[in-house]
Amino acid sequence: MADNNGCLVCGQDPLQLDGCRVAVIYVEDEKYVRIPFFGDLGERCHDCNALSGHYHHWGCDAEICPVCRGQLIGCDCMDVECPVIINKQPGRKATNRSNRQK
Numbered sequence: 167m168a169d170n171n172g173c174l175v176c177g178q179d180p181l182q183l184d185g186c187r188v189a190v191i192y193v194e195d196e197k198y199v200r201i202p203f204f205g206d207l208g209e210r211c212h213d214c215n216a217l218s219g220h221y222h223h224w225g226c227d228a229e230i231c232p233v234c235r236g237q238l239i240g241c242d243c244m245d246v247e248c249p250v251i252i253n254k255q256p257g258r259k260a261t262n263r264s265n266r267q268k
């Protein structure tokens with residue numbers, strides 16, 4: 167299942183980042199820190215392209231659910247289609263600087 171709309175929680179194109187920028191997810195008002203991908207040094211997740219030590223992009227089939235420690239997209243702990251992410255600080259505009267790297 168590949169859509170090209172970018173990651174559901176960070177809004178970025180997974181191919182452009184080393185990992186997801188969103189570290190925390192809320193499930194029924196409980197705060198959970200997501201579990202990063204750990205592979206070999208420099209290894210990337212086969213599904214979401216996250217670099218080892220970084221967070222998976224949302225919907226990755228290799229992400230571990232921080233609630234039940236099962237496969238996140240396969241468990242019922244949260245609505246994968248509509249995750250609750252509170253990562254932005256209200257009233258503070260995200261600076262949209264173009265970040266061109268070569």
Ligand SMILES: [Zn+2]
Pocket residue numbers: 173174175176177178185186187188222223224
């Ligand atoms: Zn992401």
Ligand SMILES: [Zn+2]
Pocket residue numbers: 203211212213214215216222223226227228229
């Ligand atoms: Zn992944």
Ligand SMILES: [Zn+2]
Pocket residue numbers: 231232233234235236237238241242243244
């Ligand atoms: Zn779960």
